Amino acid sequence: MATQEITIPSHLDIENAFNLIGKHINSTPVLTSRSVNSILGCNAYLKCENFQRVGAFKFRGATHAIMRLGIDEAQSGVITHSSGNHAAALALAARQKGIPAYIVMPENAPEIKKKAVAGYGGIITFCPPTQTDREQTMLRIKSQTGATFIHPYDNFNVVCGQGTAALELMQQQPDIDMVIAPVGGGGLLSGTAAFIKGRFPHVKVYGAEPKNADDAYRSLRDHTIYPSVKPQTIADGLLTSLSPLTYTILSQHCDGILTVSEQSIIEAMRMVWERMKIIIEPSSAVPVAAIMENAQLFRNKRVGVIISGGNVDLNHLPWQG
């Protein structure tokens, strides 16, 4: 892999991103809780991107990528294939800009996700649920419309946008010792790491992922990008594998990846719901579970935890079997 050809963001790129998108995103609160801190044995500061627009940090990167388009590019709109938060975020960010967003979704995507994307004005094309079909459908619509493909994380501007959550966190709670974020494709974690290590090199940055989807952990350990092969985890935002861009950033800036059991994820999710009265999705419980499983590492530290989102099907909660 020619990693040396990849340009990775500096903290200045992320500061510039923040200056551009700041007025268009929610400045989300940082919450802390005595009882959670006493359970975790550290001072945890939760950066609540579950309160971000569309209910997830993805709105930062999507907004930034769209604002960086040239006038001609922008007019033809944007396109992505996704059934998750990125699709919803891209649809809403495009609507804010007044340009079309073409979303390719597998026909078996959950109704709730189809409705969310449609509700934000996304122009949906359904396709059979295979990777090949998704990519072919995307390429066909792209050639018909001239829309610009916005990858959910293998995209410089998307990663810079995601890094702005860490920037806000450090403004709100400047005495942080460590930051931990979930890692799926790595967009959030790499944006976080690029900002923190550039601006606050003494602050540690960890990723957290399910043991059942530990491709990022293995990729960084073995210095190669492993694909994520049909992982079985409740953390449905963390199913994807690293990309050349996110792999390169994390190789340079991440202090380690911690993996956690499914049981810990559910326990951490429920604990945050009960103690803090906020709704976090399973992927966001992964870094909390990592603190629980690695108490020694975090003991008495001030730990920033990036809560990635809060989109959960309230009819099916994980502790209800």
Next chain:
Amino acid sequence: MATQEITIPSHLDIENAFNLIGKHINSTPVLTSRSVNSILGCNAYLKCENFQRVGAFKFRGATHAIMRLGIDEAQSGVITHSSGNHAAALALAARQKGIPAYIVMPENAPEIKKKAVAGYGGIITFCPPTQTDREQTMLRIKSQTGATFIHPYDNFNVVCGQGTAALELMQQQPDIDMVIAPVGGGGLLSGTAAFIKGRFPHVKVYGAEPKNADDAYRSLRDHTIYPSVKPQTIADGLLTSLSPLTYTILSQHCDGILTVSEQSIIEAMRMVWERMKIIIEPSSAVPVAAIMENAQLFRNKRVGVIISGGNVDLNHLPWQG
């Protein structure tokens, strides 16, 4: 009823309460949401007492009542009979002060409530689940210990403490046109109304209660305190009836009580969970439901909504039948 003998709090009493308890309580955030506002047709500012200590506004009143005790009184501790948030709040506030809290609970109270009170250090005595048994048990322990009875809402200092939530709300969002709060025994609503009408007389103050437990509505309409007789409502924090103190305050300061259906309560609760990613209890959904059912009254106004708490059994959500 000799209402003229009852001293009701002025806004100055509530400001004094705030000066006393401010450092001991959470300063809870005020949250707003574009999508909720678009559904409600107004700008709703949710004062999030679900983020208060013990998960409910009750900690304000309990803390204030305890801080107003004389040294000798305080040493003998406090006592109440309750199975709800007031018991947990009194137990924690007493522990903070280093004095005992005796809590009389019906033996059939939910395990989760028993654990909460015990977890905050409350000294629990169980009794048969009748009003007479509760009161007799309470009087027996009171005479044995010399503890001071702290009524959950028929208590001047408790009401002043509850009013501090509205005080904070007006500091955080000074351009509010109207405030709405749930009403059960009336401690929260009367503290809110006393503060708002004293300090911001142009701001309207409404109460909201379930149609199935509409004793406050009827009491104010007919100028008499009706008892609340075995009401069937999901809003389990609003089962009690007004007291002489809260009735007197509301008669003078409340602009009206709005009643809502059980279906609206569940719909409003789910809507807030889904759109705002915060956990609110059914009682807190009642004022949101009142805005939904009375859209005309609130149209385009800036409405402060006191979210009373977030203590919910996550194993039994109301939309799951």
